[in-house]
Amino acid sequence: MSGSNGTTTRPKVLVPEKLSPDGLALLSKTLEVHEKKGLTADQLIEIIPEYDALLVRSETKVTAQLLQAAKNLKVVARAGVGVDNVDVPAATKLGIVVVNSPQGNIQAAAEHTIALLMSMARNIPDGCASTKAGKWERSRLVGVEVKGKTLGVIGLGKVGLIVARMARGLGMNVVASDPYASPQVAAANNVTLVQTLDELLPQSDFLTIHTPMLASTKGMMSTTELNLMKPGARILNVARGGIIDESALLDALNSGHLAGAAIDVFTAEPPTKDPEGTAAKLVAHPRCVATPHLGASTVEAQENVSIDVCEQVLDILSGAMPRSAVNAPIILPAEYKTLQPFVKLVEKIGSIYTQHFSNPSSSANAFRNTFDLIYEGELSSMTSTKPLFAALIKGLLSPISDAEGVNINIVNAEQLAKERGIFVNEQKSRDPSGTSPYSSLVTLVARPPSRPSSVSRIATEDVKSEKSRSQHIISGYCSDNRPFISRLDRFSTSFSPADASTLLICHNYDAPGKIGTVGSILGRESVNINFMSVAPASYGPGNKFEPGSGVATPDAVGQKRRDTLDGAEKEALMILGVDGEVKHEVVKELIGAGGVLSVSLVNL
Numbered sequence: 183m184s185g186s187n188g189t190t191t192r193p194k195v196l197v198p199e200k201l202s203p204d205g206l207a208l209l210s211k212t213l214e215v216h217e218k219k220g221l222t223a224d225q226l227i228e229i230i231p232e233y234d235a236l237l238v239r240s241e242t243k244v245t246a247q248l249l250q251a252a253k254n255l256k257v258v259a260r261a262g263v264g265v266d267n268v269d270v271p272a273a274t275k276l277g278i279v280v281v282n283s284p285q286g287n288i289q290a291a292a293e294h295t296i297a298l299l300m301s302m303a304r305n306i307p308d309g310c311a312s313t314k315a316g317k318w319e320r321s322r323l324v325g326v327e328v329k330g331k332t333l334g335v336i337g338l339g340k341v342g343l344i345v346a347r348m349a350r351g352l353g354m355n356v357v358a359s360d361p362y363a364s365p366q367v368a369a370a371n372n373v374t375l376v377q378t379l380d381e382l383l384p385q386s387d388f389l390t391i392h393t394p395m396l397a398s399t400k401g402m403m404s405t406t407e408l409n410l411m412k413p414g415a416r417i418l419n420v421a422r423g424g425i426i427d428e429s430a431l432l433d434a435l436n437s438g439h440l441a442g443a444a445i446d447v448f449t450a451e452p453p454t455k456d457p458e459g460t461a462a463k464l465v466a467h468p469r470c471v472a473t474p475h476l477g478a479s480t481v482e483a484q485e486n487v488s489i490d491v492c493e494q495v496l497d498i499l500s501g502a503m504p505r506s507a508v509n510a511p512i513i514l515p516a517e518y519k520t521l522q523p524f525v526k527l528v529e530k531i532g533s534i535y536t537q538h539f540s541n542p543s544s545s546a547n548a549f550r551n552t553f554d555l556i557y558e559g560e561l562s563s564m565t566s567t568k569p570l571f572a573a574l575i576k577g578l579l580s581p582i583s584d585a586e587g588v589n590i591n592i593v594n595a596e597q598l599a600k601e602r603g604i605f606v607n608e609q610k611s612r613d614p615s616g617t618s619p620y621s622s623l624v625t626l627v628a629r630p631p632s633r634p635s636s637v638s639r640i641a642t643e644d645v646k647s648e649k650s651r652s653q654h655i656i657s658g659y660c661s662d663n664r665p666f667i668s669r670l671d672r673f674s675t676s677f678s679p680a681d682a683s684t685l686l687i688c689h690n691y692d693a694p695g696k697i698g699t700v701g702s703i704l705g706r707e708s709v710n711i712n713f714m715s716v717a718p719a720s721y722g723p724g725n726k727f728e729p730g731s732g733v734a735t736p737d738a739v740g741q742k743r744r745d746t747l748d749g750a751e752k753e754a755l756m757i758l759g760v761d762g763e764v765k766h767e768v769v770k771e772l773i774g775a776g777g778v779l780s781v782s783l784v785n786l
């Protein structure tokens with residue numbers, strides 16, 4: 183990199199926490215590495231603008247405010263698994279790659295869990311402290327065996343599975359609850375999967391948690407859940423503080439309902455020193471074994487995670503792909519910035535397809551599951567279009583998805599598409615046709631369901647419905663970083679889906695008076711119209727997509743229209759961008775209005 187005075191500056195890496203030197207040594211060959219421990223949040227914000235990379239463990243809070251101040255930051259590397267201390271959505275929005283080390287410390291975390299399990303079962307910390315204090319308390323410190331006992335595991339992921347295998351080796355029965363775990367993997371490891379915590383909790387003698395900290399897991403073990411546990415059961419948390427509600431746990435220990443707790447992680451780390459605080463009381467509780475977030479603290483794990491993330495930092499800063507990007511852009515930051523407006527566009531295209539073209543009550547217009555997603559022009563030279571694919575899946579599924587709260591992104595889009603049987607064939611074409619005034623064009627073609635090849639006799643109805651079975655096409659482009667839709671099937675248009683919260687798409691005969699009728703019905707209902715676009719039929723009735731045909735300039739529109747339409751087919755779309763609710767009865771009234779063939783409502 184060249185500085186303003188012509189000198190060459192090396193990219194800078196900030197390391198505000200203790201990281202193994204094995205990885206840092208890789209960086210210092212080509213980068214300037216600054217290890218600065220003990221910075222306050224304000225000091226971090228002050229110095230972050232000069233850094234290209236930030237390397238953290240669990241202590242540094244990588245907030246949206248910090249990321250916004252980080253004008254040169256390309257990557258946040260988390261030397262460990264959990265990224266709950268990093269505001270990943272904020273990083274994604276800013277095009278900053280977040281990487282982690284998903285494997286490097288899992289053995290250490292699992293071994294620590296087993297160490298805590300045995301320590302708790304055999305009163306080892308208490309026995310050790312008592313003996314060092316000169317006492318010899320054999321009868322007070324009688325423990326329990328784990329063999330033959332049931333270990334409940336919440337979260338059968340990487341750490342949970344290693345813990346489960348080790349527990350099997352100790353002769354324990356292992357039962358797990360994880361809505362996303364593979365039944366085959368569980369069965370192969372002699373783990374019984376149950377559907378709910380209600381099933382898991384009453385049968386667990388020991389319970390261990392290995393889920394990430396998510397909105398859905400925060401406070402997951404609170405008073406109700408702890409009460410469902412067997413009297414005398416013991417609980418472990420080597421995942422994240424706050425998954426078990428600390429005050430509910432303290433109550434369960436104080437009441438004697440639970441016989442013990444082993445806690446490596448706390449809601450605030452380190453827990454506040456106030457002796458009256460819940461966490462301090464928990465740590466001080468005689469039946470709580472506490473460690474200071476040591477799950478990943480082995481020499482081996484720290485070497486692993488440090489080398490893993492430092493290699494990824496080098497990859498990103500040298501323009502290569504990182505192997506474990508957590509957030510959306512598994513692409514280069516510069517490319518991500520270029521793609522961002524198209525991400526919005528493609529999501530809107532998907533959403534318009536689902537809400538305008540697919541109709542659950544019509545077999546001819548049933549939701550199609552085979553799509554071509556065609557990138558023309560400059561966009562076709564992108565090395566990765568994964569965010570666009572993810573945006574399409576998000577747009578297609580969000581209006582009909584019952585998976586509320588699932589954030590569809592490039593991490594999960596492929597999996598979700600597979601689960602829904604959606605196939606997307608991404609195609610690239612370098613040269614948009616001469617008719618397109620824009621440098622890049624995106625087109626979605628929804629293909630009709632293919633006829634089974636074994637069917638040799640084609641029914642007359644099939645032939646008749648051939649037209650309705652034709653493909654659906656939506657094209658769009660970006661101008662000034664804003665998305666525009668340029669084509670809906672045969673109709674050419676130009677409107678920005680960003681300009682309204684709802685689209686009202688009326689299909690009508692192209693005759694005078696329609697605008698007035700629709701406008702007065704909406705006016706009467708106090709529906710505020712933000713824009714209106716009349717979309718004439720500019721493409722042939724066959725509705726085929728040819729590359730470059732997604733944007734028609736006004737002249738081309740007129741020409742194509744004259745070329746392709748006969749008088750009988752003068753139909754148009756009237757597309758209105760409106761704000762606020764449009765009631766079902768209003769839609770029905772619009773359809774009843776003369777010459778309006780159909781109306782669809784699209785929530786954007």
Ligand SMILES: NC(=O)C1=CN([C@@H]2O[C@H](COP(=O)(O)OP(=O)(O)OC[C@H]3O[C@@H](n4cnc5c(N)ncnc54)[C@H](O)[C@@H]3O)[C@@H](O)[C@H]2O)C=CC1
Nearest residue numbers: 263264291337338339340341360362393394420421477478
């Ligand atoms: N104490 C420490 O030093 C360490 C703590 N950790 C923590 O352990 C967590 C787990 O790590 P990995 O096993 O590597 O992650 P992972 O992603 O492989 O596994 C997490 C599992 O939790 C499951 N899960 C998600 N929501 C769930 C729910 N509501 N109920 C049940 N299961 C649910 C997922 O399906 C997944 O199988 C990390 O997120 C991190 O917070 C990890 C390493 C060290």
Ligand SMILES: O=C(O)C(=O)COP(=O)(O)O
Nearest residue numbers: 239240261262263264478
């Ligand atoms: O990897 C994780 O999720 C951990 O919790 C380890 O945290 P640490 O790197 O030891 O601060």
